[in-house]
Amino acid sequence: MSRFICVADDREYPIEWDTTQYKYVQIADHIEQQIQDGTLTEGAALPAIPVLAEEYGVARMTIIRAVEILTERGLVTVLHGRGTFVRRQPQGK
16 A cells, blocks of 8 residues: 655655545544644644645645534534634543
8 A cells, every 4th residue: 555755754654545535534633643642732723724624635625624624523623714723622532
């Protein structure tokens, strides 16, 4: 399976191009993992949608859908005109 290499910083993102799983689900899962492992902490702002789209090599709508999933999971909050921020996670998560 091929993986996408981020052009901005040469990090390997776990986006499988040769799979049936939607890219936006994979991106949401990757960002969720960053929240769970502490890479993204409470109150941290996610990069802007155009920046994430460029980093992951996908369309803006793919990132928008990934952010919608993260919002549904209760992991981020979107403040229109301000950005997308990591929410406080309940103890034990």
